[in-house]
Amino acid sequence: MSGRRIPWFLILPLLLLGVWHLAVEQRWLVEGIVPAPAQVVDSWRKWIFGAPGKSLSPYSGTWVANVLYSGRRVLEGFGLAAAVAIPLGIFVGWNRMVARLVDPSIQLLRPVPITAWLPFAIAVFGIYDASALFLIGLGAFYPIVVNTSHGVRDTNLMLLRAARMLGAGERTILLKVVLPSALPSIFTGLRLGVGVAWTAVIVAEMIAVKSGLGYVLWDAYYVGRMDICVATMFSVGLLGFVSDQVIFRASQVLLRWRVLERHA
Amino acid sequence: MPDAAPVVELRGVFKEFTGRSGRLVALEGIDLGIAPNEFAAVLGPSGCGKSTLLNMVAGFDGPTRGEVLFRGQPVSRPDPRRAVVFQEAALFPWFTVLDNITFGPKTRGVAAAEYRPKVDALLEQVGLRGFERHYPAELSGGMKQRVGIARVLVMEPELLLMDEPFGSLDAQTRSVMQELLLSVWERRHQTVLFITHDVEEALLLADTVCVMTARPGRIKKRLAVELPRPRSLEATTSPIFNELKREVLGLIREESRRAASEERRP
Numbered sequence: 001m002s003g004r005r006i007p008w009f010l011i012l013p014l015l016l017l018g019v020w021h022l023a024v025e026q027r028w029l030v031e032g033i034v035p036a037p038a039q040v041v042d043s044w045r046k047w048i049f050g051a052p053g054k055s056l057s058p059y060s061g062t063w064v065a066n067v068l069y070s071g072r073r074v075l076e077g078f079g080l081a082a083a084v085a086i087p088l089g090i091f092v093g094w095n096r097m098v099a100r101l102v103d104p105s106i107q108l109l110r111p112v113p114i115t116a117w118l119p120f121a122i123a124v125f126g127i128y129d130a131s132a133l134f135l136i137g138l139g140a141f142y143p144i145v146v147n148t149s150h151g152v153r154d155t156n157l158m159l160l161r162a163a164r165m166l167g168a169g170e171r172t173i174l175l176k177v178v179l180p181s182a183l184p185s186i187f188t189g190l191r192l193g194v195g196v197a198w199t200a201v202i203v204a205e206m207i208a209v210k211s212g213l214g215y216v217l218w219d220a221y222y223v224g225r226m227d228i229c230v231a232t233m234f235s236v237g238l239l240g241f242v243s244d245q246v247i248f249r250a251s252q253v254l255l256r257w258r259v260l261e262r263h264a
Numbered sequence: 265m266p267d268a269a270p271v272v273e274l275r276g277v278f279k280e281f282t283g284r285s286g287r288l289v290a291l292e293g294i295d296l297g298i299a300p301n302e303f304a305a306v307l308g309p310s311g312c313g314k315s316t317l318l319n320m321v322a323g324f325d326g327p328t329r330g331e332v333l334f335r336g337q338p339v340s341r342p343d344p345r346r347a348v349v350f351q352e353a354a355l356f357p358w359f360t361v362l363d364n365i366t367f368g369p370k371t372r373g374v375a376a377a378e379y380r381p382k383v384d385a386l387l388e389q390v391g392l393r394g395f396e397r398h399y400p401a402e403l404s405g406g407m408k409q410r411v412g413i414a415r416v417l418v419m420e421p422e423l424l425l426m427d428e429p430f431g432s433l434d435a436q437t438r439s440v441m442q443e444l445l446l447s448v449w450e451r452r453h454q455t456v457l458f459i460t461h462d463v464e465e466a467l468l469l470a471d472t473v474c475v476m477t478a479r480p481g482r483i484k485k486r487l488a489v490e491l492p493r494p495r496s497l498e499a500t501t502s503p504i505f506n507e508l509k510r511e512v513l514g515l516i517r518e519e520s521r522r523a524a525s526e527e528r529r530p
Contacts (some may be wrong), residue, residue: 004276158354161324166368167344176367180358257358261401 024082031117035227044231057214059228063235070201071239073129077136078197085141085193086186087088094178099149106145114139114200122208132212139200140193147192151185152178184258187251191244197238213239269336270297271423271455272321277330279316289480290316294330296474296483298423301453305466309520310477314459317481318427321457322348334423344368347416349426353408355400361411362396374377379418387415389448403502406437410444417448419465422437430465442468443497450494465510467491473508475515478523485515 001110004216023029025037035043050061089243091098092106114135125131153176161178213232220228252259270507280287290313294362298304310315318326320332323342334346342348349514357365365386368377387393388411400408409429431439442465449456449469460466466473467489475484489508491499499505 156354158350158352159356161342161348162350162354162356163367163371164324164342165322165344165346165348166415167372168367171372175432176371177356180356183358256356257401259398260399261357 002120009200012161033226035230040227040230040234043225043227044234047228047231059220059225062216066211066213066216067235067239070205070214070236071205073132073212074194074197074201074239074243077133077200078140078194080133081137081140081193081197082144082190084137085144085189086148089126089145089186089189090152090174090178090182092145093149093152094174095184103149106142110146115203118203118207121204125208127208127210129209131208132201135204136200137206139196140152143192143196144186144189147185147189148182151182151189154185155181184255187247187255190247194247196242198236198243202236216253268300271300271302272296272298272457273329273331273333273336274317274321275333276319277327277332279313279320279325280328287458291327292480292482294483296486297453298457300455303454303456303458303469303471305458305460305470305473306468306476307460307463307473308481309478310461311518312476312478313425313460313481314476318348318425318457318459321423321429322346322425326460332511342418344372345422347419347421347424349412349416349424349429349433351428353400353405353412354417355387355408355411357400359399360396361392361398361400361477362401362405363413364411365418368415372419382418382420383414386418389451390414390417390444404437405433406441409433409441411443411467411525413448416451422455424454424456428458428459428461431462439497446495451466463509463516464500465507467505467512468495468497473512475479475519477519484519487511 001252021037024034044063046057046061047059048061048063051057088102092102093099117135117138122133125134159177159181160173161212168176200215201212203219205212206218209215213236217229217232217236220226220232274294274296277291278289279291280289280355282288294317296317297303316325320327321334321339323339323346324333326340334343339346356367359367360367362383365383366379370381377449387396390413392407392414395403395407400411403411412429430441433441445470456470458466460468470489472486472488474486476482477484487508487513491504
């Protein structure tokens with residue numbers, strides 16, 4: 001018997017959808033709060049493609065624009081975080097002096113939740129994109145810098161010795177030995193970082209800026225549009241999944257040697 | 265062996281390690297010279313400090329007291345003129361066989377036109393042709409070690425340091441690699457410092473064998489292996505070989521008896 005043809009991954013989601021549908025239909029839940037799956041799908045469709053004719057709904061046809069707002073913020077904030085955190089993580093992992101100088105501050109600031117930075121961000125950057133970028137960048141920065149420096153510190157001593165006896169200087173060692181050796185850890189940091197970035201963008205848009213999926217989520221809640229709220233939740237989840245997959249696929253290409261190692 | 269100036273010289277070398285459990289004397293009063301074109305083996309039980317000795321000649325580590333000289337100059341850091349073949353090959357897993365072998369020349373800015381023919385000849389010599397595009401993960405232990413040897417030979421080092429390079433290979437592969445090393449050595453008569461705990465391996469490959477004591481490591485005796493070259497595995501069945509083997513085994517037995525009696529002392 002081959003279990004490959006059965007799409008196992010679909011079983012649990014379909015089951016949950018069924019339970020959700022039943023819960024609404026059978027009125028196990030307080031009426032009028034939780035929308036039925038079909039209603040969410042319908043609202044989501046209108047939100048994406050617009051309602052036929054002249055619609056009075058403010059959400060009609062605005063999905064793509066809001067996804068682009070949020071997506072751009074995530075991309076910029078995450079890109080900024082990676083651009084700072086990867087080089088910094090390499091130096092922290094490589095140089096004991098830099099580690100002594102920088103690491104304690106990182107470890108002290110890291111436990112401050114990204115949500116706790118919100119008032120500070122708004123006070124300093126105002127209700128603008130800069131606020132959102134600050135929060136997203138800061139949130140994504142920590143996992144990337146911590147994982148990068150760990151990866152660098154774990155570089156095999158024998159490989160460092162091999163590079164040195166082959167005549168490599170610090171620069172060559174960093175680029176050709178330490179960086180590739182730390183790359184799997186860096187990718188772990190990037191995947192964790194992009195997850196935090198989506199969390200941060202929703203938080204930032206709920207309060208600090210007036211556009212994007214987070215803004216829609218909070219706005220829809222205020223006007224009692226739970227169908228739109230749920231559709232937004234699914235949208236964010238989907239986007240988070242896609243961005244994680246993009247990074248994962250990139251790592252599979254760049255870390256071909258490691259994939260081979262696992263199959264050896 | 266002509267009395268030329270030694271390539272490597274260790275003078276009164278002591279090496280101590282300080283750890284949590286106190287001081288540990290790894291090497292005690294090592295005096296050793298290796299002449300040009302000499303294949304010198306250092307034979308000793310595990311933990312006798314023979315790898316420490318090699319690490320100091322390589323420049324990975326410095327002596328606590330004494331001097332380690334290479335061509336009359338104190339060794340202070342690793343240098344491509346003193347190339348190392350490690351026990352576990354230590355290949356860069358993210359580079360292909362070819363990129364591993366060309367790492368040294370590329371790093372030193374040698375033009376591709378210059379190293380390419382050497383690389384081709386080496387691939388042939390060590391039997392790696394057809395594996396250029398493979399990653400280390402796709403190779404067996406013996407093949408990995410061929411790459412480890414090729415990547416240092418391509419730099420034409422003045423001294424080859426080998427730290428139990430065949431220690432983790434199975435017996436059959438080890439024999440094949442020993443013959444390979446002999447054939448490679450015949451072409452260049454490279455100066456070699458070879459670390460091993462295998463008596464037969466030391467006698468088969470080397471011109472001189474230093475038998476080391478258990479910790480703290482000292483050189484108990486240095487023997488000349490006067491077997492004709494070029495050698496092959498058949499040399500291990502000759503009467504001279506067996507005579508030498510008996511002598512070395514006797515030295516080792518004496519040493520382990522001494523070590524055991526010292527352990528019993530309070």
